[in-house]
Amino acid sequence: MIEFKDFSFQYEEGKEDSLKHVNLTIPDGTFLLLTGRSGCGKTTMIRSLNGLIPHFYPGTMTGELLQNGVSLVEMPPSEMAGKIGTVFQDPRSQFFMTDTTRELAFGCENMGYSREEIIRRMVKTAQDLELGEYLNRNIFALSSGEKQQIAIGSVYAMTPDVYIFDEPSANLDYEATRRLTKVMKFLKNAGKTVVVVEHRFYYLRELIDQVAWMEQGELVRTFTREEFWNLEEETRIRYGMRTLFPERELRKYQSPSQAEGTHTPVLTVSGLGYAYEKRTPIFSDVSFTAGEGEIIGIIGHNGAGKTTLLSVLTGLLKEKTGEIRFRGNRLSPRKRRKLSYLVMQDADYQLFASSVEEELTLGLTPAEAGGEKVLRTLDELNLKEYRERHPASLSGGQKQRVTIGAALMKNSQMLYFDEPTSGLDYDSMVRVSGLIRVLAEKGGVIFVISHDFEFLARTCTKILKLDRHQRTYHLYRTEEVIDELIDELTEK
Amino acid sequence: MSEQSIQQKIEQNLFPGTANLDPRCKLLLLIFLGFFSYMIVGDVTGLLLMVVFGFLVAAGGDGKWAVKMLVAYVVVAYLNTRLKYVTIPGLSVIMSVFGVTILKFIPIIMVGRWVLRTTCMDDLMVSLERAKFPREITIAFVVMFRYIPTLKIEHGMIRNTMKIRGIVDTFWKKLLHPLSTMEYILVPLLMRCLKVTEELAASGTTRGLERENVRYSLRPVRFGWKEVAVAAGGFLVLFTLYVLDHTAVGAVVIWR
Amino acid sequence: MNNQKLTAKDVILTGALTALMFIISMVISMVMSMLGYVTNVFYPPVVALVNGIVMMLLLAKVPKRGVMTISGVIQGLLFLLMGAFWCLPVSLIVGGIVGDLLIANGGKITTKTMTLAYAIFSAIFTFGAIAPINLLQESYIATCVKNGIAQDYIDGLIRMTSAPMLIVIVVVGFVCGFLGALLGQKMLNKHFVKAGLVSAR
Numbered sequence: 001m002i003e004f005k006d007f008s009f010q011y012e013e014g015k016e017d018s019l020k021h022v023n024l025t026i027p028d029g030t031f032l033l034l035t036g037r038s039g040c041g042k043t044t045m046i047r048s049l050n051g052l053i054p055h056f057y058p059g060t061m062t063g064e065l066l067q068n069g070v071s072l073v074e075m076p077p078s079e080m081a082g083k084i085g086t087v088f089q090d091p092r093s094q095f096f097m098t099d100t101t102r103e104l105a106f107g108c109e110n111m112g113y114s115r116e117e118i119i120r121r122m123v124k125t126a127q128d129l130e131l132g133e134y135l136n137r138n139i140f141a142l143s144s145g146e147k148q149q150i151a152i153g154s155v156y157a158m159t160p161d162v163y164i165f166d167e168p169s170a171n172l173d174y175e176a177t178r179r180l181t182k183v184m185k186f187l188k189n190a191g192k193t194v195v196v197v198e199h200r201f202y203y204l205r206e207l208i209d210q211v212a213w214m215e216q217g218e219l220v221r222t223f224t225r226e227e228f229w230n231l232e233e234e235t236r237i238r239y240g241m242r243t244l245f246p247e248r249e250l251r252k253y254q255s256p257s258q259a260e261g262t263h264t265p266v267l268t269v270s271g272l273g274y275a276y277e278k279r280t281p282i283f284s285d286v287s288f289t290a291g292e293g294e295i296i297g298i299i300g301h302n303g304a305g306k307t308t309l310l311s312v313l314t315g316l317l318k319e320k321t322g323e324i325r326f327r328g329n330r331l332s333p334r335k336r337r338k339l340s341y342l343v344m345q346d347a348d349y350q351l352f353a354s355s356v357e358e359e360l361t362l363g364l365t366p367a368e369a370g371g372e373k374v375l376r377t378l379d380e381l382n383l384k385e386y387r388e389r390h391p392a393s394l395s396g397g398q399k400q401r402v403t404i405g406a407a408l409m410k411n412s413q414m415l416y417f418d419e420p421t422s423g424l425d426y427d428s429m430v431r432v433s434g435l436i437r438v439l440a441e442k443g444g445v446i447f448v449i450s451h452d453f454e455f456l457a458r459t460c461t462k463i464l465k466l467d468r469h470q471r472t473y474h475l476y477r478t479e480e481v482i483d484e485l486i487d488e489l490t491e492k
Numbered sequence: 493m494s495e496q497s498i499q500q501k502i503e504q505n506l507f508p509g510t511a512n513l514d515p516r517c518k519l520l521l522l523i524f525l526g527f528f529s530y531m532i533v534g535d536v537t538g539l540l541l542m543v544v545f546g547f548l549v550a551a552g553g554d555g556k557w558a559v560k561m562l563v564a565y566v567v568v569a570y571l572n573t574r575l576k577y578v579t580i581p582g583l584s585v586i587m588s589v590f591g592v593t594i595l596k597f598i599p600i601i602m603v604g605r606w607v608l609r610t611t612c613m614d615d616l617m618v619s620l621e622r623a624k625f626p627r628e629i630t631i632a633f634v635v636m637f638r639y640i641p642t643l644k645i646e647h648g649m650i651r652n653t654m655k656i657r658g659i660v661d662t663f664w665k666k667l668l669h670p671l672s673t674m675e676y677i678l679v680p681l682l683m684r685c686l687k688v689t690e691e692l693a694a695s696g697t698t699r700g701l702e703r704e705n706v707r708y709s710l711r712p713v714r715f716g717w718k719e720v721a722v723a724a725g726g727f728l729v730l731f732t733l734y735v736l737d738h739t740a741v742g743a744v745v746i747w748r
Numbered sequence: 749m750n751n752q753k754l755t756a757k758d759v760i761l762t763g764a765l766t767a768l769m770f771i772i773s774m775v776i777s778m779v780m781s782m783l784g785y786v787t788n789v790f791y792p793p794v795v796a797l798v799n800g801i802v803m804m805l806l807l808a809k810v811p812k813r814g815v816m817t818i819s820g821v822i823q824g825l826l827f828l829l830m831g832a833f834w835c836l837p838v839s840l841i842v843g844g845i846v847g848d849l850l851i852a853n854g855g856k857i858t859t860k861t862m863t864l865a866y867a868i869f870s871a872i873f874t875f876g877a878i879a880p881i882n883l884l885q886e887s888y889i890a891t892c893v894k895n896g897i898a899q900d901y902i903d904g905l906i907r908m909t910s911a912p913m914l915i916v917i918v919v920v921g922f923v924c925g926f927l928g929a930l931l932g933q934k935m936l937n938k939h940f941v942k943a944g945l946v947s948a949r
Binding site for chain 2: 754755756757759760761762763764765766767768770771781798801802805809814818819821822825826828829830832833834880935939940943945
């Protein structure tokens with residue numbers, strides 16, 4: 001049993017308490033969902049649980065945090081290893097070894113187990129979590145979902161009683177999320193305590209025993225599974241939570257479908273194909289037409305070539321076959337780069353300057369950057385007060401808006417978003433959706449890669465979907481794709 | 493997958509033969525090679541050195557690579573002799589020195605890449621630890637290996653953004669503004685680095701990286717009689733070649 | 749603060765940033781050796797200049813003794829693996845240790861001691877990278893003679909790698925290390941301190 005007793009914590013560099021008088025009891029074997037808006041203190045909760053607080057993230061605390069009566073905060077992380085296991089958010093940044101087998105062994109090797117013991121544990125792990133196929137592979141060649149499975153395996157081999165997951169679905173596609181559910185179900189059935197921090201939690205609904213909702217460092221409300229399943233939609237939205245039953249609500253919030261011909265066609269893609277090696281095309285024969293002001297979703301599992309498609313469309317890669325025309329003119333990769341703007345999932349790659357204002361004008365000629373335009377753009381994106389701030393000091397959402405601002409300054413006709421809502425709470429997701437629709441009204445075409453169908457349903461006019469057998473993308477109406485998704489969700 | 497096949501897969505040696513020598517042994521060979529390679533000047537002795545170490549690499553599962561490097565060696569050695577027909581003042585000297593340097597590098601590159609490719613990180617950690625390297629150094633060393641491919645990926649992402657945004661995207665702009673080019677690439681790389689290492693460290697710490705117990709790797713790591721024999725053999729070969737180099741053998745000219 | 753033990757977090761950051769420094773050295777040395785013999789000799793000072801930014805960030809994030817040694821040792825080990833002549837790895841290791849001795853001289857790590865330590869480190873690194881050319885002169889010249897290159901070119905080569913020239917290059921290395929540290933501190937203030945990622949001192 002884990003108990004938070006009137007527990008408060010303040011980071012060394014923090015201005016106020018990140019956790020305020022939290023009281024929570026987690027009985028053994030409970031599946032707990034921790035949720036709440038960004039910055040509500042969820043992450044601080046799990047950092048307290050896994051021993052990173054106060055040893056890794058120093059600060060001051062009051063109250064108690066006990067596991068079976070023993071204080072957790074007095075134990076150094078090295079002593080907690082093997083008792084409480086954590087799977088972190090970004091699968092890319094939590095492995096040490098370069099091959100999968102050794103990564104699975106990493107935790108056990110740290111524990112100082114004998115060779116026989118390590119191998120015994122690994123065999124059990126590979127069997128229980130079905131990781132046999134993944135052994136002896138280069139980690140860099142794995143997809144995010146596969147990397148995460150290895151990360152879970154590495155923790156599992158240490159046989160902790162408590163598992164902590166930090167936004168595990170943020171980087172996953174639909175299928176990888178399904179596999180994640182399966183693994184979590186296995187852990188639950190094995191009697192483990194599981195704590196999951198998550199915004200998009202629909203995939204956990206069958207597993208949840210208890211839900212804790214936090215706001216501004218306080219644990220405001222806990223729900224039992226029944227209470228949570230029967231939560232009214234209005235309350236849920238007030239709490240800024242994503243839906244537990246996407247199949248019930250997807251249609252409701254779907255962007256109104258428009259009759260064919262509402263949009264004047266501007267972008268024509270025909271016979272587009274790309275291959276890194278001649279015999280294995282990433283995709284081929286992609287043809288579609290997009291209209292002025294359209295928002296086109298791009299979906300497909302990890303490794304389906306979505307990023308490559310985006311790179312070709314933006315002009316970062318040169319197409320191997322086919323052509324791209326915009327307002328009738330054929331565009332070379334160079335011209336496409338001029339007209340395009342890509343908003344990446346990680347804004348960190350896209351910020352170069354030392355102030356927001358400078359960031360917006362970077363790479364532009366003085367004529368393009370001059371005048372009132374910067375101020376107007378800052379105003380439009382609610383960034384005026386951050387004008388002088390360093391972009392890296394902003395929150396994730398603000399950084400995203402800064403990169404969008406740079407796109408507006410560049411007058412980009414084609415805007416591309418890569419996973420703009422990964423790790424966002426309900427409010428932020430709705431805000432991003434709204435912003436993208438406003439941008440679309442300015443003209444041009446917008447493309448969005450996303451796994452987040454709540455967001456796709458709200459935002460997109462059409463969806464490009466991978467046809468696995470032919471390795472090509474076809475354009476569908478959003479309704480068609482949503483209907484298919486709903487079928488899959490209800491079937492489960 | 494059955495229990496047995498999983499166990500087999502886990503215990504399987506990823507590379508054959510000499511690749512399974514203790515990492516310390518491979519490192520020693522490299523150090524010897526680095527020391528002697530520059531001092532062995534003769535045509536015959538140089539080629540012999542390539543052949544001997546080529547066999548070592550081939551016996552460690554990288555025959556193709558060994559052959560490639562051997563061919564490269566012969567080609568560069570031959571081209572170096574052609575330089576005497578080039579009589580552009582200054583340039584000949586530069587080219588000659590360049591050619592000789594490359595020739596000296598080839599054996600080390602051949603063995604070095606092979607060691608890099610065939611050494612498992614946990615074997616390396618354990619063997620460095622057994623050699624009484626402090627914990628801090630073994631961990632940092634392993635992280636460095638793991639982080640180099642990551643840097644390549646992140647650099648690619650940053651360059652893509654710069655291209656799309658038109659930030660120092662042409663050769664001329666780079667040449668005219670070397671300092672800003674450096675700043676625009678380095679700053680995002682460093683920002684990411686701070687973020688990634690924090691999560692990496694958190695993940696390692698919760699998995700017991702700071703524990704101070706003796707560690708065992710998946711495969712036994714031992715500096716046994718095989719390692720002693722290979723290291724001593726390697727040293728002897730190099731030393732003999734060095735001695736030969738100062739006799740008539742060293743003066744024999746094959747490349748003309 | 750100074751004699752605090754290094755945590756896993758510190759060591760990992762050191763490893764990652766050293767990987768970056770290593771790549772930077774590799775790229776610069778490759779480009780400059782392509783450009784010609786004269787630029788090749790001056791590659792270490794340029795490396796010191798650029799890596800100053802990385803090193804200053806590292807030292808600002810982990811102001812503890814031992815960081816420079818670890819960084820030097822693992823860079824040296826990797827250079828050894830990549831086929832550098834032993835002088836270079838040895839100089840990196842010695843440079844790291846000397847840097848660490850200087851950085852907390854008198855007990856406190858300040859911007860000044862950081863700058864000095866890095867400049868000395870750069871000078872030692874420059875020496876280690878260039879000295880082999882001097883040591884191996886014999887080998888080069890033997891090959892040049894064999895390849896039938898005229899005597900006056902060989903004399904030129906000897907002059908290029910003579911002891912006075914070496915001193916000049918090492919001094920340039922020291923100066924560039926000094927400038928690199930200043931540049932690094934400027935970048936630190938412009939970006940990392942402003943963004944709140946490094947606390948200002």
